[in-house]
Amino acid sequence: MSGGVNTALSIPVIAAALLIGAPALALEKAADVNVPAGGLGKAIQLLGRQSGASIGFRDSRLTRQRVKAVQGRLTPAQALGQMLEGTGLVARQVAAGTYLIESVPQPLARPAPVSRAPAPRAVTAPPEEEPAAEIVVTGTKRGVPLNVYPGGVQIVTGDALSLADGARGSDAISTKVASVVSTHLGPGRNKLFIRGIADSSFVGPTQATVGQYWGNSRITYSAPDPSLRLYDIGSIEVLEGPQGTLYGAGSLGGVVRVVPRAPDLGVSGGMIWAGAQAVQHGQPGSDGGVVVNLPLKDDRVALRALAFGSIEGGYIDDTGRNLKDINDVRTVGGRASLRFAPTADWTIDLSGVGQRISGADGQYAERGGNGLTRSSRIAQPYRNDYWLGDLVVRKQFGPVEMTSSFGYAGQHVFEQFEGAELANLVNLSLEPRPNAAPAAYLQTDRISMVTAETRLARRGPDGTGWVIGLSLLHNEARVNRLMDLGALSVVLTGVRNQVDEQTLYGETSIEPAERLILTFGGRLTHSRLSGDSEDVLRTLAFRIDPTADKARSETRLLPSAALAYRATDRLTLFARYQEGFRPGGIAVRQDFVQRFKGDRVATTEAGARYNARDFSLSLNASWSRWRDIQADLIDGFGFPTTANVGDGRVLSVGLSSRWQPVDGLSIDASLYLNDSHIASRNTARLIVAGVSSNLSADLAAINTERLPNVADATGRIGVSYVAPLSRSLDFQVNGFGRYVGKSTLGIGAILGQLQGDYLDTGLEFRVGTDRQAVTLSFTNLFDARGNRFALGSPFLVRERNQITPLQPRSVRLGFNLSF
Known part of the structure; x- marks a missing residue:
């Protein structure tokens, strides 16, 4: 990739794996590598170009970690091993020609609400501005870098969701992404809308205007938003629509x-x-x-x-x-x-x-008074399984x-209304x-x-x-x-x-x-x-x-x-x-x-x-x-x-x-x-x-x-x-x-x-x-x-x-x- 666009701060903490450099036809073969000492972000971009490997990390704070110079005829694994020596980081191979850089394994990290944290305290940032980690839009089904993605997209990393956010389900998404709105009949029977494409307040036989996916799987078609709780999440991507080419029917809004x-x-x-x-x-x-x-x-x-x-x-x-x-x-x-x-x-x-x-x-309540009261004659329970x-x-x-x-x-959705x-x-x-x-x-x-x-x-x-x-x-x-x-x-x-x-x-x-x-x-x-x-x-x-x-x-x-x-x-x-x-x-x-x-x-x-x-x-x-x-x-x-x-x-x-x-x-x-x-x-x-x-x-x-x-x-x-x-x-x-x-x-x-x-x-x-x-x-x-x-x-x-x-x-x- 040419230029190395800085994008780390457009999303505070990168939770998705980075894919830097184009996969080459001979991913595991040795290549001529010449990477100078410097910041990790710039180093892996250069190594990715030279070796054809895809290299990524989840924590954007590692961007400024200084690494050693590497030179010679090396495989990607050999080059990464030499580069990371003494840093407390390791490169784990997750697929052919694909490596994830992470700290030496520790117990599971907290899903705490982290903005962009300072660089590790033991490391002095280099005087030159290092390129930021590349953010990849995985919702494109082939991984397109954010800096060349031709459309509106918002990415929320899992580390930006606190446990209190996770308990709110889809309400946390609309709170963090201004283009997403929801009805509020009650959790488990709402509808989501993106970018002004909204059809109605009720959940009927019509297909939703927003395609909702859990990983690779579609979770709704003609059903309300199940408001799945957002605990232990890697990332959330909101692709503004329509998204008919890749996602088909029901993605009118995104x-x-x-x-x-x-x-x-x-x-x-x-x-x-x-x-x-x-x-x-x-x-x-x-x-x-x-x-x-x-x-x-x-x-x-x-x-x-x-x-x-x-x-x-x-x-x-x-x-x-x-x-x-x-x-x-x-x-x-x-x-x-x-x-x-x-x-x-x-x-x-x-x-x-x-x-x-x-x-x-x-x-619901009725307007007037303290705004928290109503008068009804029967209970109106609901359930969503x-x-x-x-x-x-x-x-x-x-x-x-x-x-x-x-x-x-x-x-299975059950609703009862006062009729x-x-x-x-x-x-x-x-x-x-x-x-x-x-x-x-x-x-x-x-x-x-x-x-x-x-x-x-x-x-x-x-x-x-x-x-x-x-x-x-x-x-x-x-x-x-x-x-x-x-x-x-x-x-x-x-x-x-x-x-x-x-x-x-x-x-x-x-x-x-x-x-x-x-x-x-x-x-x-x-x-x-x-x-x-x-x-x-x-x-x-x-x-x-x-x-x-x-x-x-x-x-x-x-x-x-x-x-x-x-x-x-x-x-x-x-x-x-x-x-x-x-x-x-x-x-x-x-x-x-x-x-x-x-x-x-x-x-x-x-x-x-x-x-x-x-x-x-x-x-x-x-x-x-x-x-x-x-x-x-x-x-x-x-x-x-x-x-x-x-x-x-x-x-x-x-x-x-x-x-x-x-x-x-x-x-x-x-x-x-x-x-x-x-x-x-x-x-x-x-x-x-x-x-x-x-x-x-x-x-x-x-x-x-x-x-x-x-x-x-x-x-x-x-x-x-x-x-x-x-x-x-x-x-x-x-x-x-x-x-x-x-x-x-x-x-x-x-x-x-x-x-x-x-x-x-x-x-x-x-x-x-x-x-x-x-x-x-x-x-x-x-x-x-x-x-x-x-x-x-x-x-x-x-x-x-x-x-x-x-x-x-x-x-x-x-x-x-x-x-």
């Missing part, structure tokens, strides 16, 4: 890829942790867990296992039932991963994940890597009857998904290379509904959707001129869609649209093109065009089933990325055209339904930066602006027989409304400081403030209520060593209420002003111990 830490073949150890939380105006909470890593056989087999649990204390009072703090949430789960590396170029990983989230009642099993096999064929993955994901009153249902009246008996609406979603993918990838120098792959997907989602009227239970029409996809995709990057990288790609997908009604006679369910149950097929070609130009070693300019799509399906409207068709997004984006050692800045703007938008709505009686609402457009601008004014102090800031409109509505498909006049009026009013849930402005500022207290004891403090601007609940007059416009804050202190630490964490420092989501029960949206407040001011005292 991709969130969480990479858990893999089993370590050479280290035995573990960690335990626990925390206790006090919530102002609410009940206390607690969390704890354990992680162990066990090498089982001769550096070839290792097991890594994790178990955890938490209780989030409630803070909503229900005056209607005279109950306090009703909305506590309990989470329990775990995962295990077995790694088998029979040779240097084979790796086999078998993993399993399981988690259960149980919410005792709805997370999630499990994932996957097998990933990797084989290195010289410079080409083959990856095959097989995954099965299942999700329409009995008199309203019997008389089909929207006028409230105060003396009517309360009703409960119960919905159960059962989703199962099988995925398989095989790909070949080659990473060339300076971001060149290619990837080609074949993927298969089978997803089946069942929705069953029931109205419980006390003495009478009414079974409502349910629906089953099934999607089978076969996909061939490919992407290549070339360098036609110095510093200019062109990327071209495409994805050809064939989808077969089928569905049926549940629990009622088919003749009744399909009486409005008799053809809705007919299987049908769609074939889509999604092209993509991009360029990245390195104007200087520090400045990269990029532009990109890419498309994404979602297949259609069938949905329930009142008590009948009708079809909705697929939608498609085309996005053009341009931006710039600047990286110096102590400062980084990225700016990008995107324009998206969205056709036949699928949206989940509510009908005139409050029942969720799905329809194509028309065509829209989204303009998004993002700015993010990081600055390190002095060693140990890091400041980051980001701002995202979104402007969206439904440019043309599809009234003919929306207003159908059997729909109330109220709903027709709502749908007719959506001509220029903005898309739901995504705020017009989102901004974040974060500060991190690290200082030594003694030779082995460190003090750390991390704080953030995140502003979420105004947005609407949904599309149409019923859901047009404003939400957002609040400030979220947090502060965490840590004192400890590499093996043990005590932490003190504060959230919502100003005890703000805000309104994260203007919905509790869809049946009560018309008559009650519902809000979802921030958790009140809270403090958590925790500890962790490595062994």
